[in-house]
């Protein structure tokens with residue numbers, strides 16, 4: 001309606017009407033003015049609030065929330081985007097997490113595991129450690145992951161109990177995604193990257209947790225040392241997460 005009316009507002013006839021309207025008694029003039037404003041104002045913006053809560057919030061997050069950990073909604077969204085994009089593009093391979101704690105982020109990885117793929121979790125668990133956590137046990141983590149993902153094949157999960165700096169992976173492992181979230185010292189992060197890189201397929205992704213965390217400078221130092229020694233990786237993303245001081249750096253293996 002506005003586009004039809006607007007041209008006549010500047011027409012000489014309209015200006016005369018406007019001048020005459022000013023002679024009217026105030027209440028009548030105001031009523032007319034309100035009608036005029038309504039006709040000339042822009043239409044209200046279309047769209048509206050984000051009200052619908054999608055499956056990541058209504059299904060995935062509640063299943064993971066029963067497991068202790070630091071993996072939050074932003075992480076769920078970012079990991080889901082990457083793992084889902086890999087699947088949509090036919091990228092297949094095993095998944096690895098270094099530092100699984102009670103298995104929260106591991107359970108998210110398990111949700112994206114495909115037939116013939118394998119999920120490896122490396123953690124010191126209850127062994128003595130430089131960075132003591134409330135120690136999860138292998139049995140508890142296994143139970144947590146299968147409770148969150150009951151469809152996961154019984155032989156699709158391997159838990160490796162030990163310091164990641166001394167860990168080895170079976171020679172046939174071909175990784176499409178790695179989450180490094182274990183020790184935070186520069187030497188440990190560098191060593192974790194060195195552990196996974198011979199097994200990472202071209203196009204595979206390494207997510208380094210707690211990157212640039214102000215209290216954990218070793219993470220960025222370890223990553224920098226690794227990147228200084230290789231030209232096989234590019235930064236895919238460097239993402240903030242609500243409520244977390246550190247970011248997650250996503251490295252993409254380009255060759």
Ligand SMILES: C[S@@+](CC[C@H](N)C(=O)[O-])C[C@H]1O[C@@H](n2cnc3c(N)ncnc32)[C@H](O)[C@@H]1O
Pocket residue numbers: 068069070071098099100101102103104105106122123124125129131133162163164165181182183184188
């Ligand atoms: C921040 S927590 C992992 C949280 C988990 N990824 C999550 O989001 O639920 C760090 C874990 O790394 C493990 N860890 C620390 N240093 C390690 C090392 N050198 N080797 C293996 N695991 C280590 C700890 O036992 C702990 O379970």
